[in-house]
Amino acid sequence: MISIVDVKQNNTYKVTFRLVDENDDAISLTELTSMYLTLYYYNTDKTTSDKYHLATINGRFNQDVKNNNGVTITATCHVTWYMEPDDNAKLNSNLEEEAHIALFTWAWDSGKRNSLPIYFKVGKQPYAI
Numbered sequence: 001m002i003s004i005v006d007v008k009q010n011n012t013y014k015v016t017f018r019l020v021d022e023n024d025d026a027i028s029l030t031e032l033t034s035m036y037l038t039l040y041y042y043n044t045d046k047t048t049s050d051k052y053h054l055a056t057i058n059g060r061f062n063q064d065v066k067n068n069n070g071v072t073i074t075a076t077c078h079v080t081w082y083m084e085p086d087d088n089a090k091l092n093s094n095l096e097e098e099a100h101i102a103l104f105t106w107a108w109d110s111g112k113r114n115s116l117p118i119y120f121k122v123g124k125q126p127y128a129i
Helices: none
Strands: 003-008 013-018 032-042 071-073 078-083 097-108 112-123
Touching: 003 013, 013 112, 032 071
Parallel strands: 003 112
Antiparallel strands: 013 078, 032 097, 071 078, 097 112
């Protein structure tokens, strides 16, 4: 299942979720062996292409985020990602909004793996009044 979140460009946000196994049961932090994040731009218009398609955002390509790099994980594997403004910077200034995907992948218990894609619609920063 893909979660869809609307964000304004260059803002901070908090994203939370819980790590589960293949049966949707919670994983404990002691079982968790690794957790990685890849954040990338995705061109949703299949009839066009642009130079940013699948570009990595803010250096987050297979980045170790197991209690690292702005991500905290509790003993019961509740995950909190504190997005930095550079995590939701727009790459293509020609678009009113663009799609970013945060792909979290994790491993536990001798090589089992799971992942969670989170889809962000990144819009322009609102004008100051």
